[in-house]
Amino acid sequence: MDNQNQPLIFERSREGRVAFSLPELDVPEKPLTELVGEAYLRQDEPHFPEVSELELIRHYTALSRRNFGVDNGFYPLGSCTMKYNPKVNEQVARLDGLTKIHPYQDEQTVQGALELLYRLQENLQEITGMDAVTLQPAAGAHGEWTGLMIIRAYHESRADFKRTKVIVPDTAHGTNPASAAVAGFEAVTVKSNENGLVDLDDLRRVADETTAALMLTNPNTLGLFETQIQDIAEIIHEAGGKVYYDGANMNAIMGVTRPGDMGYDVVHLNLHKTFTGPHGGGGPGSGPVGVKADLASFLPKPLIMKRENGSFGLDFDRPQSIGRVKAFYGNFGINVRAYAYIRTMGGKGLFQVSKDAVLNANYMLKRLSGYFETPFKQLCKHEFVLSGSRQKKLGVRTLDMAKRLLDFGYYPPTIYFPLLVDEALMIEPTETESKETLDAFIDHLIEIAKEAESAPEKVQEAPHQTVIGRLDETRAARHPVLRYVKE
Amino acid sequence: MSEFRYLPLTEKDRHDMLDVIGINSDEALFADVPEKIRFKGELNLESKLSEPELIRFFSALAKKNASTTEYASFLGAGVYDHYIPSVVDSVISRGEFYTAYTPYQAEVSQGELQAIFEFQTLICELTGMEAANSSMYDGSTALAEAALLSNGVTRNKKVIVSESVHPEYREVLATYAHGRGLDVVTVPMKDGATDLEALEAATDDATSCVIVQYPNFFGQIEPMNEIEQIVHRVKRAHLIVSSNPLSLGLLTPPGRFKADIVIGDCQPLGISESFGGPHCGYFAVAKKLIRKVPGRLVGETVDEKGQRGYVLTLQAREQHIRREKATSNICSNQALNALASSVAMTAFGKKGIRELAKQNIQKAHYAAEQFQKSGIKIVTNQAFFNEFVIDCGRPVSEVNHELFAQGIIGGYDLSKSYEGYTNKMLVAVTEMRSKNEIDQFVKALGGISVG
Numbered sequence: 001m002d003n004q005n006q007p008l009i010f011e012r013s014r015e016g017r018v019a020f021s022l023p024e025l026d027v028p029e030k031p032l033t034e035l036v037g038e039a040y041l042r043q044d045e046p047h048f049p050e051v052s053e054l055e056l057i058r059h060y061t062a063l064s065r066r067n068f069g070v071d072n073g074f075y076p077l078g079s080c081t082m083k084y085n086p087k088v089n090e091q092v093a094r095l096d097g098l099t100k101i102h103p104y105q106d107e108q109t110v111q112g113a114l115e116l117l118y119r120l121q122e123n124l125q126e127i128t129g130m131d132a133v134t135l136q137p138a139a140g141a142h143g144e145w146t147g148l149m150i151i152r153a154y155h156e157s158r159a160d161f162k163r164t165k166v167i168v169p170d171t172a173h174g175t176n177p178a179s180a181a182v183a184g185f186e187a188v189t190v191k192s193n194e195n196g197l198v199d200l201d202d203l204r205r206v207a208d209e210t211t212a213a214l215m216l217t218n219p220n221t222l223g224l225f226e227t228q229i230q231d232i233a234e235i236i237h238e239a240g241g242k243v244y245y246d247g248a249n250m251n252a253i254m255g256v257t258r259p260g261d262m263g264y265d266v267v268h269l270n271l272h273k274t275f276t277g278p279h280g281g282g283g284p285g286s287g288p289v290g291v292k293a294d295l296a297s298f299l300p301k302p303l304i305m306k307r308e309n310g311s312f313g314l315d316f317d318r319p320q321s322i323g324r325v326k327a328f329y330g331n332f333g334i335n336v337r338a339y340a341y342i343r344t345m346g347g348k349g350l351f352q353v354s355k356d357a358v359l360n361a362n363y364m365l366k367r368l369s370g371y372f373e374t375p376f377k378q379l380c381k382h383e384f385v386l387s388g389s390r391q392k393k394l395g396v397r398t399l400d401m402a403k404r405l406l407d408f409g410y411y412p413p414t415i416y417f418p419l420l421v422d423e424a425l426m427i428e429p430t431e432t433e434s435k436e437t438l439d440a441f442i443d444h445l446i447e448i449a450k451e452a453e454s455a456p457e458k459v460q461e462a463p464h465q466t467v468i469g470r471l472d473e474t475r476a477a478r479h480p481v482l483r484y485v486k487e
Numbered sequence: 488m489s490e491f492r493y494l495p496l497t498e499k500d501r502h503d504m505l506d507v508i509g510i511n512s513d514e515a516l517f518a519d520v521p522e523k524i525r526f527k528g529e530l531n532l533e534s535k536l537s538e539p540e541l542i543r544f545f546s547a548l549a550k551k552n553a554s555t556t557e558y559a560s561f562l563g564a565g566v567y568d569h570y571i572p573s574v575v576d577s578v579i580s581r582g583e584f585y586t587a588y589t590p591y592q593a594e595v596s597q598g599e600l601q602a603i604f605e606f607q608t609l610i611c612e613l614t615g616m617e618a619a620n621s622s623m624y625d626g627s628t629a630l631a632e633a634a635l636l637s638n639g640v641t642r643n644k645k646v647i648v649s650e651s652v653h654p655e656y657r658e659v660l661a662t663y664a665h666g667r668g669l670d671v672v673t674v675p676m677k678d679g680a681t682d683l684e685a686l687e688a689a690t691d692d693a694t695s696c697v698i699v700q701y702p703n704f705f706g707q708i709e710p711m712n713e714i715e716q717i718v719h720r721v722k723r724a725h726l727i728v729s730s731n732p733l734s735l736g737l738l739t740p741p742g743r744f745k746a747d748i749v750i751g752d753c754q755p756l757g758i759s760e761s762f763g764g765p766h767c768g769y770f771a772v773a774k775k776l777i778r779k780v781p782g783r784l785v786g787e788t789v790d791e792k793g794q795r796g797y798v799l800t801l802q803a804r805e806q807h808i809r810r811e812k813a814t815s816n817i818c819s820n821q822a823l824n825a826l827a828s829s830v831a832m833t834a835f836g837k838k839g840i841r842e843l844a845k846q847n848i849q850k851a852h853y854a855a856e857q858f859q860k861s862g863i864k865i866v867t868n869q870a871f872f873n874e875f876v877i878d879c880g881r882p883v884s885e886v887n888h889e890l891f892a893q894g895i896i897g898g899y900d901l902s903k904s905y906e907g908y909t910n911k912m913l914v915a916v917t918e919m920r921s922k923n924e925i926d927q928f929v930k931a932l933g934g935i936s937v938g
Binding site for chain 1: 490491493494495496500501503504505507508509513516517518519520521523524525526529530531532533534535536538541542544545546547548549550551552553554555556560562564565566568570572574576577578580581582583584585586587588589590591592593594595596597598599601602604605607608609611612613617618619621622624625626627628635653655656658659661662663665666667668708711712735736737738739740759760761762763764765767777783784785786787788789790791792794795796797798800801802803805806807808809810811812813815816817818819820821822823824826830832833834835836837838839840841842843845846848849850852853870884887888891896899918921922925
């Protein structure tokens with residue numbers, strides 16, 4: 001990585017430089033004051049940088065060298081499925097016929113785009129075991145909220161207005177309770193048992209006539225399969241609620257089992273996790289939602305449909321729909337990439353993906369289990385959670401070990417999540433990593449565990465090799481500086 | 488030989504790894520999945536394609552679409568055909584950016600963090616606001632989240648929105664409002680802009696916020712001074728403004744009109760139309776609302792040695808810390824598109840952003856003048872940016888069909904969203920349209936509209 005201190009683009013600016021090229025205005029120019037009232041004409045110029053094209057490229061290239069992606073190295077960030085992002089997906093997603101098209105063009109002029117979306121819908125229905133799919137939600141959390149709004153509409157359609165609560169496990173991703181709140185529900189927690197699974201007695205206690213839904217990933221956020229999922233679904237269904245599948249962990253089960261077969265009513269997928277949409281430094285993602293037949297009429301509109309004459313269209317005639325959740329038809333460009341991935345792998349390939357993802361995780365768990373506390377003894381699925389509690393007693397925190405991993409050229413695992421596990425380290429290798437990569441990482445993590453005993457300060461003071469040291473987050477929050485201001 | 492190029496494990500690897508785990512088949516890895524719910528057989532998906540086949544297949548799908556490379560487009564209504572400097576794709580194609588995730592580990596994410604910090608600054612500069620977040624899904628969800636923010640602060644449930652706000656944005660607002668139990672009141676238009684008398688009548692002590700679009704859905708410039716006075720006459724009410732960021736290169740920024748929240752979509756700045764997404768919502772606020780902002784914020788700080796660096800900050804607002812008490816449920820946003828917009832804004836620079844906005848306004852006015860000269864009625868009678876309304880005298884869908892045969896993608900059919908707008912077309916003219924294309928469009932439409 002680049003060790004030079006990196007100026008802001010504004011600090012590189014010199015008056016008069018440009019990095020754009022527009023044709024000369026070829027229509028007669030009128031005084032702006034004639035076109036727009038004086039009060040509406042901007043008096044000051046925005047302080048945009050003035051740089052040449054090469055300076056621009058050097059700036060962003062330098063920034064890129066201070067950033068770490070899957071292309072740089074192993075990125076075992078638990079719950080995020082940081083798998084390889086295929087290059088051919090980028091190539092096809094950039095075709096003019098897929099990027100330079102407007103959402104309001106006549107349907108007949110965008111048949112290829114509609115066909116692609118329709119085909120993707122069909123494939124996702126098969127993968128999830130659901131009856132209908134919308135591609136409109138822009139990301140996972142957006143899908144969660146969409147799914148909950150569908151469930152709300154379902155209960156309301158039955159004049160069942162007492163269902164105000166959504167049950168989430170104590171291990172749930174933070175978006176679950178947050179999405180419940182945005183959808184106007186109260187989030188209620190169900191406890192996990194000593195095996196890291198939903199405590200059925202506690203679930204029976206909290207499930208009642210006020211339950212709108214249960215949100216549950218499977219495998220759950222500890223990377224463990226909820227073996228009693230059918231009983232869980234039955235408890236919720238008997239209480240009159242719906243069961244929601246958070247698809248964050250779909251990478252573990254493709255072709256093994258399907259949410260639709262486990263008893264789930266609604267599912268969202270993270271196409272930017274399981275289906276190789278690039279994470280983009282934090283998006284754009286895509287969060288399609290699938291539902292069982294009894295909920296299909298509530299899906300957002302429009303849906304993509306195939307007409308009897310074989311053409312494709314947008315179906316707006318959906319009177320029970322929850323409405324729109326986003327302008328236009330979703331993050332089309334990400335859906336294109338996901339479809340390219342599905343067509344590259346096929347059914348057999350996706351099954352192999354899940355088998356290899358689970359194999360990689362269990363292999364790592366086994367090899368690391370002698371050096372770290374493992375809170376749960378059963379096999380894991382695509383990810384697993386270690387506890388740094390042993391190292392904590394030596395004064396080395398999980399945060400320190402994560403920072404030490406940076407020195408060895410890795411992006412660290414997810415840390416301090418799920419909250420249930422003390423000093424948690426959540427590791428998700430994905431199927432696209434080789435055994436050599438896993439072995440090297442394991443060896444380094446074991447080395448760090450040994451350092452925690454022999455030279456703890458080396459870990460506590462990490463990182464040593466990065467362009468910058470640990471940053472003062474308290475200062476950032478106490479005196480927020482959120483933009484550059486010229487001195 | 489492996490069948491799948493993204494899967495590196497060899498049969499020997501798999502065998503050795505199973506040995507280490509102490510099981511004898513990959514079946515045993517799934518012993519915890521009850522037999523009753525095991526999927527039998529192979530997923531019935533479309534057949535798999537090799538790389539050359541895949542490219543051919545996608546190219547064929549792409550060819551079934553009429554792209555703005557081949558057709559002169561006068562379609563806008565929230566999504567526009569604009570110049571995207573080639574440096575944009577060059578930068579966002581770097582694996583260090585597009586294969587990374589949210590910059591949780593700041594020491595190896597300084598590039599992304601700094602780029603977002605620069606994005607936040609550029610948005611503040613354009614909108615005249617004091618802080619901006621790292622992006623939202625799009626303009627429509629940014630608008631809905633602005634209303635939720637306002638409700639969270641004022642505790643009032645009444646959200647007033649002008650009918651001249653993008654119809655789809657209002658639909659998204661309605662969906663969000665239903666979940667939160669907010670009451671959305673739509674104020675009608677008069678002469679293509681918010682009816683000020685109706686706005687004044689609707690705005691009262693129960694009002695949480697008033698949402699207007701500037702320039703509005705019809706391209707018209709709303710009377711911001713008058714609107715601001717009406718809104719802020721109510722003690723706590725917020726003025727929320729949805730703006731095409733490109734227009735702000737030339738127009739007085741909403742911050743100058745004392746807007747409390749400014750939102751919109753960065754698509755016109757470096758992001759392709761992409762059939763409606765992914766685009767990139769922006770979200771900017773006045774200082775007093777910084778700690779209520781949804782989503783991620785990047786702040787400047789220092790490391791132990793005093794070196795300047797950037798971190799995700801004020802995270803106590805966010806879902807991963809606050810769970811159900813978070814200001815929003817947003818997690819992934821549109822970071823890569825925010826980067827694309829940043830690169831475009833940087834490429835345009837101080838001179839380019841103004842030149843671009845100027846060309847849009849000049850070309851749109853030239854087009855309107857030519858229509859008028861050729862006898863086509865211009866419905867818009869107030870100042871506008873790069874869009875205006877014409878009367879085709881015939882259903883717009885028919886007109887567009889005939890225009891398409893002449894290589895032109897016509898404007899937006901307003902009868903789809905507005906009563907009383909039969910035969911009215913919303914025409915967008917960007918810097919991408921040459922004088923020649925505009926003249927041809929006017930001529931073609933003249934031939935079609937008169938019948």
